[in-house]
Amino acid sequence: MEKTLIRPVFTGAELRRLIVPLVFEQLLAVTVGMADTMMVATVGEAAVSGISLVDQANVLLIQVFAAMATGGAVVASQYLGRRDREGARDAARQLIYVILAMSVVLAVVCVAFNRHLLRFMFGQVEPDVMAAAETYFWISALSYPFIAVYNGGAALFRSMGNSRVSLLASFIMNAINIGGNALLIYQFNMGVAGAATASLASRMTACFMVLVLLRNPHNAICLEHVLRLRFDGGKIRSILKVGVPNGIENGMFQIGKLLVAGLVASFGTSSIAANAICNNVSSIVSIPASAIGLGMVTVVGRCMGAGEKKQARTYTRNLMALAWGTIVLMNGAILFLAGPLVGFYAMPAATTALAMEIMREFCFWSVLSWTPSFILPNALRAAGDARFTMCVSMISMWIFRIGMSYVLGYALNMGLKGVWLAMYIDWCVRAVIFLWRAKGDKWQQKKVIE
Known part of the structure; x- marks a missing residue:
């Protein structure tokens, strides 16, 4: 009796195409982050202290967005493994709905209760530090929906085995962030507001870039009919089943x-x-x-x-x-x-x-x-x-x-x-x-x- 050969789910070449860009993306995040920190340091001690405080909260929330994106990536990957493209595409829509709704709510809360949240998290700090933190916090909060949707889109591309898109988007996002810092901090003397605005612009660009690329009908996961709000409780529960514990x-x-x-x-x-x-x-x-x-x-x-x-x-x-x-x-x-x-x-x-x-x-x-x-x-x-x-x-x-x-x-x-x-x-x-x-x-x- 002749043995049936089982086709590998991933070939060696496919694994390399998935993992190698991710290595460069992770490296980029570390090195560009260091450059960003050095540029912001020129704003002044109080400004750097305020930004540092807010970044602790930002990292926490971004980790939650990334966790929900992972939940969506797991669900989409499993549908693709089943060769169910429609299921994967619907799961992608549900991920965007969930992650956008969550991030908008968090953004509204952070903008509305800016000072109160900062006082709760960090207590009494110097007035100039608190002023810098307040400015940086409310502008950062405006970027939450954009960074959340970007994370979701990048995770969907990874589930398709395509990590080059997230590498390119990450490169563009960080280039805009550094360029924006140089322009707004050094040229226009906007200080903390300039640093936050540069981050907002970079996240908006990366978000729209990923969304546009997800509209390509040749993708295994094509993000279509998003504005026709159709919620699928089963798929949302599947995303939350992975995303909530991870978050x-x-x-x-x-x-x-x-x-x-x-x-x-x-x-x-x-x-x-x-x-x-x-x-x-x-x-x-x-x-x-x-x-x-x-x-x-x-x-x-x-x-x-x-x-x-x-x-x-x-x-x-x-x-x-x-x-x-x-x-x-x-x-x-x-x-x-x-x-x-x-x-x-x-x-x-x-x-x-x-x-x-x-x-x-x-x-x-x-x-x-x-x-x-x-x-x-x-x-x-x-x-x-x-x-x-x-x-x-x-x-x-x-x-x-x-x-x-x-x-x-x-x-x-x-x-x-x-x-x-x-x-x-x-x-x-x-x-x-x-x-x-x-x-x-x-x-x-x-x-x-x-």
Whole structure:
């Protein structure tokens, strides 16, 4: 009897076309973000402080939008895997409705209760800092619907296996942002308002660009008849089934980071500076692996939609190995270049020595546990196991990342090193649980679409 050959859901070339642009997109986000920060720094100390405060809230909300976009991408990917283009196109419409409605409500609330929200989040700050924060906050809030829809559109293109569009849109968005900063801050002296307006213009451009490209009828997902409001409760529930747990998980993670940052601030200036240096340097390490994780959502989602559970496992294993390999290479490079990278900040000897010690330990623990902690959960979410990843991540974060930070850093007087050790414990706990979950079958028994 002749064996039937099963066609791979993704070829090697298709995987490369999906993942390679994502790597450059992630790299662009980090490098351009650094350039943006340096340009805004010329506005003045009070302005930078106000922008920094608002950005903490903005990151939290943007993470929620990204989580909802991931929910839509999972649903669309599974319909495409099932070869149901109409289902995928309808899911895309429902995603745009949901994410637009949510972002408009948040924008209205943030504009209407601008000062009250800032006072609630940050308490009493200097009047000039609060004035800068208020200006930046209300203009930033106007951009929420645009960045939300952009995230949704970019996720839909990834679900089609096309990440070049989001790379191009990201490049254009950041170019407009930097160019706008240069024009509005340096030439027109608009200060904080100029920085916020440049961001608003860049997000509007990226949003409309993605929407126009999604109208192409040759796309597997073509966004059509959007203005004919037709809500599909089943598809909206499917999107929320993945998006809501992912959004809660991302939101709680950002809140946890803020709490830990407050603890670090109590250790003194040297610890604050060393922590900032290590955060900046370590963020570079995960860029390629994070891109692979984004691609995994599309790949596993498409496999599950096609009913190819075995292929979903195989791709998960292969992409995990690839991500782990990049983590090994990047940490090796960081370990080799740690001296020059940390020395670039020209800090006092004590701060530099502390940062160097933390970076060496980070490289070891990152290689050991970061990939299964943060990349593997994407495969579980793409299969519909988002509630499990949310529960594990939140419990581990509150007990180990936050709780142990206070025990090790404060109670046992380990300071900043104790806070980073608590983070490694959190990673290891997550890694063990997610590897155990992926080894079993329960995650593949979840249903996202009927």
